[in-house]
Amino acid sequence: MPSWPQHFSTLARYNVWATRRLLAAVGDLPEEAYRRDVGLFFKSIHGTLNHLLVGEHHLWFVRFSEGTSPRLSLDAELESDRQKLEQRLVEGAERWQALIQSWPLERFDGELSYITMRGQPANLPFCATLAHVFNHGTHHRGQVTAALTALGRTITELDLVYMLQEESKRS
Template sequence: MNRLEQLALQARYNQWMNDKLYQAAARLPVAALQQDCGAFFGSLFGTLNHIVVADTLWLQRFGQHPAGFTALQPLQAIAAPTSLNGLLFDQLPALAARRQLLDEVIIRLCSELKDSDLDQPLAYHNTRGVAQRKNFHALLLHFFNHQTHHRGQATTLLCQLGEDVGVTDLIVLIDDIPEA
């Protein structure tokens, strides 16, 4: 499996897992979604919101890549979040709709990538305004790792709130290889 195939797999996993999380979250009462559980971002809703905030910031940064990915154009109309924990929406359906948009953009971005794009450096400013210049492939790996990290927290919070997300392992999406 080459780098592009790995990234496409991560994009599919991201979409699959987010769908599972949001379906489970939708079964909870609003009070449970908002309940402060002592997580990094307080509640389950705060955790799901943070993932959307961070994905938005990263995807908008990726829009500065010299390749000019057309998949990222829908994000030009979205204001950049100003805080990693600032709530973008106050209701789960609106947050879920943004999540679905982001997941579609991520899928399209990964299908648009060329291997040579991955070795390009990406210049951007972090949330503190500090200029950065890093390998684009490494940033994409960080992007997917960050999502997985916080989805693990969300899965734990859902479990604590009585909702089972079901199977979460990436291996479910890896195709079997028939014997030769």
């Protein structure tokens, strides 16, 4: 049975892999379509990608790595430049692997204490909350994929099993 660090390392690798593939599919999208309100929770593809930057990298990563809780709006536009946003998303996704490997095994059995966006203290199971971070990214990548499909684009598979199949072919 894999250990928690192995399990979450797999999810961190998947996060990088899926983020790169999604951004490749978004890469040649015309600017107007990229910024158009296509009915996503954060309106546009750009808004959704900025939300991923906020949530995954500026809130949750900081909570897990530094034990602090930044006060940011979930719909903040932290990066208006499209190419810089893509670079920051990939760089942010790449940081999770080392963080996960730095934790002692007993950390995974503990809790994560942080302050919510509403200023309330929260203590949640560490592993379940870490799983939330990766699940959240998958959810929003799925939204962007649906938007791309509605815009007449095709996108390669983003399912975890495809990454695992690619990795098994390399070993």
